[in-house]
Amino acid sequence: MKGHVSHSAVRRLSLYLRRLEHLSAGHVETVSSSRIAEGTEATDAQVRKDLAYFGQFGRPGIGYRVAPLIRKLKNILGTARPWRVVVIGVGGLGQALLRYKAFGEKGFDIVAAFDTAPDKIGQTIGGVKVMDVARLPEIVDEQEVRLAILTVPADAAQPAADLLRRSGVRGILNFAPTNLDLPENVALNQVDLTAHLERLSFDVRHPGNNHRRNGNGSAAERKKLTTDPKN
Amino acid sequence: MKGHVSHSAVRRLSLYLRRLEHLSAGHVETVSSSRIAEGTEATDAQVRKDLAYFGQFGRPGIGYRVAPLIRKLKNILGTARPWRVVVIGVGGLGQALLRYKAFGEKGFDIVAAFDTAPDKIGQTIGGVKVMDVARLPEIVDEQEVRLAILTVPADAAQPAADLLRRSGVRGILNFAPTNLDLPENVALNQVDLTAHLERLSFDVRHPGNNHRRNGNGSAAERKKLTTDPKN
DNA sequence: TGGTGTGAATGTCTTCACAGCA
DNA sequence: TGCTGTGAAGACATTCACACCA
Numbered sequence: 374m375k376g377h378v379s380h381s382a383v384r385r386l387s388l389y390l391r392r393l394e395h396l397s398a399g400h401v402e403t404v405s406s407s408r409i410a411e412g413t414e415a416t417d418a419q420v421r422k423d424l425a426y427f428g429q430f431g432r433p434g435i436g437y438r439v440a441p442l443i444r445k446l447k448n449i450l451g452t453a454r455p456w457r458v459v460v461i462g463v464g465g466l467g468q469a470l471l472r473y474k475a476f477g478e479k480g481f482d483i484v485a486a487f488d489t490a491p492d493k494i495g496q497t498i499g500g501v502k503v504m505d506v507a508r509l510p511e512i513v514d515e516q517e518v519r520l521a522i523l524t525v526p527a528d529a530a531q532p533a534a535d536l537l538r539r540s541g542v543r544g545i546l547n548f549a550p551t552n553l554d555l556p557e558n559v560a561l562n563q564v565d566l567t568a569h570l571e572r573l574s575f576d577v578r579h580p581g582n583n584h585r586r587n588g589n590g591s592a593a594e595r596k597k598l599t600t601d602p603k604n
Numbered sequence: 605m606k607g608h609v610s611h612s613a614v615r616r617l618s619l620y621l622r623r624l625e626h627l628s629a630g631h632v633e634t635v636s637s638s639r640i641a642e643g644t645e646a647t648d649a650q651v652r653k654d655l656a657y658f659g660q661f662g663r664p665g666i667g668y669r670v671a672p673l674i675r676k677l678k679n680i681l682g683t684a685r686p687w688r689v690v691v692i693g694v695g696g697l698g699q700a701l702l703r704y705k706a707f708g709e710k711g712f713d714i715v716a717a718f719d720t721a722p723d724k725i726g727q728t729i730g731g732v733k734v735m736d737v738a739r740l741p742e743i744v745d746e747q748e749v750r751l752a753i754l755t756v757p758a759d760a761a762q763p764a765a766d767l768l769r770r771s772g773v774r775g776i777l778n779f780a781p782t783n784l785d786l787p788e789n790v791a792l793n794q795v796d797l798t799a800h801l802e803r804l805s806f807d808v809r810h811p812g813n814n815h816r817r818n819g820n821g822s823a824a825e826r827k828k829l830t831t832d833p834k835n
Numbered sequence: 836t837g838g839t840g841t842g843a844a845t846g847t848c849t850t851c852a853c854a855g856c857a
Numbered sequence: 858t859g860c861t862g863t864g865a866a867g868a869c870a871t872t873c874a875c876a877c878c879a
Contacts, residue, residue: 378813379870383806387799391781405838412783417838418872425840433839434879450802451809458801465730469700470797475781479798480805499696520804544808546800550622550706552643557814560807562800566701567710568618569777569793570689571681573751574711575614576791577775578682582609583788610848636860648860649850656862664861665857 382423383450388413389420390446397439405436452480457518459542461533462525463488463496463503466548470522472499481520485512506536513540523547613654614681619644620651621677628670636667683711688749690773692764693756694719694727694734697779701753702730712751716743737767744771754778 392412396404406424407417415423424430424437427449431437447453458481460467470476471486487506488494496503504512512518521542525533530549537545537559544560547553550568555561576583620640627635637655638648646654655661655668658680662668678684689712691698701707702717718737719725727734735743743749752773756764761780768776768790775791778784781799786792807814 377869378806378810381870383803384799386806387796387802390802391799407838414783416872418874419870421839422841422871429840431839432879433877434837436838449806451805452802456801456805465700465703469696472696473797475798476801479802481798481801519808520801522801544804546804552619552645558811560804560811560814562804562807564795564797564800565618566704566795567706567712568615568622569795570687570707570710570712570751570753571618571621571683572614573775573777573791573793574682574687575609575617575680576793577750579609580789580791583791608847612848638860647850649852650848652861653849653863660862662861663857664855665859667860 378426382426385413385415385419385423386446386450388415389423390443390450393439393443393446397443401439403436403438406431409437447480455480455482456520457482457484457516458520458522459484459509459513459518460486460501460522460524461488461506461509461537462523462529463490463493463498464524464526467522467524468498470524471501483522484516484518506533509536510540513537513542519543521545523549525549527551609657613657616644616646616650616654617677617681619646620654621674621681624670624674624677628674632670634667634669637662640668678711686711686713687751688713688715688747689751689753690715690740690744690749691717691732691753691755692719692737692740692768693754693760694721694724694729695755695757698753698755699729701755702732704730714753715747715749737764740767741771744768744773749773751775752777754780756780758782 389409392409393404396408405417406420410417410420421431428445430442430445444453458476460471460483463471463486467486471483476483483501486498486501486503487509488503489506493503494505519542521537521544523530523533523545527549530547530551531553534545534547534553534555538555542559544562545553545555546562546564548564548566550565553561623640623643624635636648637651641648641651652662659676661673661676675684689707691702691714694702694717698717702714707714714732717729717732717734718740719734720737724734725736750773752768752775754761754764754776758780761778761782762784765776765778765784765786769786773790775793776784776786777793777795779795779797781796784792
């Protein structure tokens with residue numbers, strides 16, 4: 374790994390991993406870059422570039438061995454060993470995420486949830502205990518929690534983030550529609566659901582602006598995408 | 605509007621809008637580009653470029669008038685008039701989104717939800733009726749629904765998407781971790797929660813790779829961000 | 836022949852810097 | 858003086874095309 378990985382390159386790695394796991398389930402042993410690219414927004418060249426950036430995983434004339442590449446991608450993404458994760462804010466969204474099975478399978482174990490509402494504290498949702506937020510530092514410390522999912526209302530987000538940082542959490546996935554102010558040593562990833570809907574709205578209203586690479590297997594798809602007559 | 609709007613530029617417009625609404629609530633009448641940029645990942649120049657792309661909204665020496673700019677941004681994003689939206693799949697995530705208040709405030713009215721499970725059909729969640737998915741075409745047609753939120757399991761996503769398209773839906777926000785195959789005239793926006801966690805994991809493991817622009821108001825923040833010694 | 840890894844070319848986005856208006 | 862709008866420069870990302878390996 375040399376210089377610097379682009380933001381979107383990392384997202385593509387996740388997609389490659391998902392694709393490879395799918396292929397692996399179909400007992401495929403070896404794949405080419407173009408086979409990985411299928412069902413992904415990427416091109417074959419891009420797959421090769423992204424992978425080659427982290428090492429030489431492929432063999433010319435053969436392709437990539439699926440199982441080792443899956444392991445390598447997990448190492449790169451940091452999910453080869455499971456993370457312990459907490460959820461702060463057990464409203465609708467928080468509860469949904471507590472029940473969301475896919476996290477565990479992908480290497481993210483939710484070990485506890487926190488809220489301030491007395492009627493929520495003490496409940497068990499999706500197999501996870503809801504505790505008073507006062508106990509957060511203790512739990513984070515004891516269980517070596519390093520990631521947090523923040524699903525509190527917007528005005529509670531910054532204080533919650535501060536508490537998480539002080540407790541030793543190293544990364545926060547924030548669903549509150551607020552910009553958090555955090556030191557550089559705490560990673561932050563923002564998920565703004567209304568912004569996603571707004572983008573969808575925009576795309577529906579501006580059809581010429583579509584960038585979608587096609588998702589199915591058909592090889593030769595080279596339609597013109599840059600459109601929009603001026604004015 | 606001339607050529608083409610970048611993917612991330614649209615996301616920034618959402619952030620500007622959020623920021624402007626925040627300022628508007630504080631009875632601010634006029635703002636400069638750098639004031640909009642505060643609490644955003646953007647620079648002042650980028651704010652100006654993004655806005656100027658859609659027209660001349662600002663006045664030199666003065667700045668932008670908040671209220672008209674909010675209206676203009678809503679027009680651009682397409683949320684000046686509310687959209688009617690349906691939710692397909694009333695599992696944990698679907699239920700959470702049905703209860704999520706912010707959608708309505710942002711111009712997205714959820715008018716119905718659909719599922720196949722008999723025990724869910726007939727319920728009312730967050731004020732929204734859950735119906736049999738068989739009634740989807742009828743409801744979409746009657747209520748002129750144009751957007752859909754897809755929160756079904758991965759293997760049910762493609763059939764559901766096909767049904768939505770046939771029913772006349774023009775945009776789909778997909779939470780299932782699958783690539784959907786849709787014609788170009790249906791907009792698609794993918795939200796992959798595990799991919800977001802994977803990126804967070806990556807960022808925690810590769811601290812030098814951080815791109816975050818800072819979120820607070822302090823003006824002079826020009827730290828070195830491009831790091832990583834080679835090899 | 837089939838496929839990787841990679842420099843070079845191209846394309847896209849962001850930042851700079853400044854003319855010009857209030 | 859304060860601030861926008863914008864060409865030009867620069868940084869960054871993607872695609873091309875081909876040497877080379879199995």
